[in-house]
Amino acid sequence: MKTITRFLVPLLIAFPLTVLNAQTEQPMIGQTAPSFTLTGLDGKTYSLEQFRGKFVVIHFATTWCPFCNAEAPNLEQLYKAYKPQDVQVFIIDVKEGKDLVAKLSQKFNFSFPVLLDEEGTVSTRYAPEGVQPDLARDEVPLASNLIVDKEGKIRFYSLLNTLDFDAKLTKVKQRLDELLTPSNK
């Protein structure tokens, strides 16, 4: 009995901790953000490299994604609040046509660039390895938020979690505030 207890107790303690860790751990942190060059709704070409030296917030979206649309007004607010601190915001719309995306962009009156990833290739590159392996890779980043630092490294990556949905982008702002403190700059 004592032997069983000796093995079972650590296992019982370790199990919930492992689950908790798996839920809170963010993928690709510290990795160089995959490069991209995409056309925006404004017809201009944007590449991640041209924003080196700035913090970049990226949100992967589609027009039909209810969670993306719930975040949309807050993303615009975030952009306006953090723009003076040299923070750039992008929406990368995945696998949709320009006209459809433009319609939704007008509805939310985005003042930051909305980029078109019409083939889903950029979204595929941002799908963390091993996460949701049963999904098409370009589906995995939908409704996620990332922060890329001035050196092009991923410093925040939240995948969709509707059970703890952060429509107001509280965690993104919290992380931005940490990164923007003079000691981190």
Add this chain to the structure above:
Amino acid sequence: MIRPLLLLFLTYPFVGSLPSTEQTLVTVTVNESIVFVGMDTVISIGVEVKKGYHVQANKVNDESLIPTTLEVNNVENMTITKQEFPLGKQFKLEGTDSFLNVFDGKFLIKLFLSPGKEMKLGKYTLGAKLRYQACDSRSCLFPRVIDFSIPIDVRTMK
């Protein structure tokens, strides 16, 4: 010893031909229905959404969302008079005041058919498409379409 082996042998081809995850997210079941010329008939189409997932209902609160839709190819001399979906469930978008109107689990779509008196008797297959957009707690997936058939047997009432 022989029995487990036999079971494995019998099960293997079916396991091998199981549909992929993509196809099993939503499944559609429809049995052959007997319809009588000149009489209205209701056909039930069973839909099952994989546990943990929901699909947007046929009526959505936001025009940018993709509702569940059923498209049925009609045949000559038959009229599809109505489609009836169940009431959706309210799914709260945490951190907002918004709710989504969704379907989950098992539900039925009713298709109202009216075969005209001129319709030839016999078996027909109506081609149908169910379009849906599904989400679970960790992902929202691109819209999908399921192609399926609705078999009907047109007879006369004697």
